[in-house]
Amino acid sequence: MTDFKDYRKEIDKINLHLQDLFVKRLDISSKVAQEKLADNSPIYDRTREKEILKSTAVGKYAGYLNSQFNLIMRNSRSLQYEIVTKQKEISYSVFAQKEISAKKVFVQGMLGSYSDIISAKKYPRQKFVYKDYFEEVFKAVEQAPHSVGVLPMVNSTAGMVGEVFQYLYKYKVYISALEELAVNHCLLACHSDMDKIKYAISHPQALAQCQEYIEKHKLIPIPNDNTARASSYVSVQKNPEFAAISSKECAQLYNLNILQEQLNDTKNNTTRFAFITNKLVVNPDCNKISVIFELDNTAGALNNVLNTFSSLNININALHSMPHKQKPFAFNFYIEFTGNLNDRPITALLYQLENELPYIKIVGSFKGA
Secondary structure, X not given: OOOHHHHHHHHHHHHHHHHHHHHHHHHHHHHHHHHHHHHOOOOOOHHHHHHHHHHHOOOOOHHHHXXXXXXXXXXXXXXXXXXXXXXXXXXXXOOOEOOOOOOEEEEEOOOOOHHHHHHOXXXXXXXXXXXXXXXXXXXXXXXXXXXXXXXXXXXXOOEEOHHHHHHHHHOOOEEEEEEEEEOOOEXXXXXXXXXXXXXXXXXXXXXXXXXXXXXXXXXEEEEOOOHHHHXXXXXXXXXXXXXXXXXXXXXXXXXXXXXXXXXXXXOOOEEEEEEEEOOOEOOOOOOEEEEEEEOOOOOOHHHHHHHHHHHOOOOEEEEEEEEOOOOOOOEEEEEEEEOOOOOHHHHHHHHHHHHXXXXXXXXXXXXXX
16 A cells, blocks of 8 residues: 555655746746747737647646646746836836825815824825815815825725725826824713713714624714714714714814723724825835726636736735726726835736736835835
């Protein structure tokens, strides 16, 4: 009877043989890249790859062979894209700026909102222009030179802010910075008697982040378009049954009492804010990039994209999906990854995705939060 260790020795020998064959294949692929450069042929030949899969992905392990040969061919393409982008001197940073001098800062919300609080850590409030809705910020930044917009992107408890990702896809703007703010939701009222409170008013995200507290105290949640506006409303109405879920700063700004702090279901509650501009920013400090892309509705399409990052040794930091507005039951994807737009592997990655996906857009170049 064959020993278990003997099987492993046999597999080790096969691995070495496969390694040798794969290296030979990559060597030939690099020569093919030179030929494609010479006659300006596309790297990706879908017809040929389908023919290869038809002849190789057969037998009892057809599914595994299909997956493996897909990976082999995609790796060969990645190598060819590296060669082509280097020799063609392709760059994705040629029209970028090194920094943005912000003359105006468009803030979603109002005085005391979390967007206002984190913006004030970077810019003087004299530059602030408050907007009621996310889309108004995107429109303003797209049209105004030397401007910055500030919006919440992702919360550690409630997840992504879907609207913001949709507008990153729609408008010609770019993330130039990401900043994180520890969120301390407080219950604010015009008095100090907790027993009188029946309604909790706040932004839907804040209500979601405090759901356990709301249910425990049998409060009725009332959505409002902004945590600071909820505080202002409670202050003006002076209804003893109303309380706002908002920040400590809003208690002082709107003359309210703090009935309780740290209402968050998760105590380490953090929101990541995007600072957007209408110019792509690239400088040596930028070590993160983000893109939004579409996929063909085929098996393994997303896996192929993710494997491309792996082949080029590029680390993915975040991945989000969102419904495609124009295509029912289709999705766009947002990926944030490590690198600088001047790095050669990053150029090869973007060039490959640009040539193989239905749509891709660079939406950010920034220093990691």
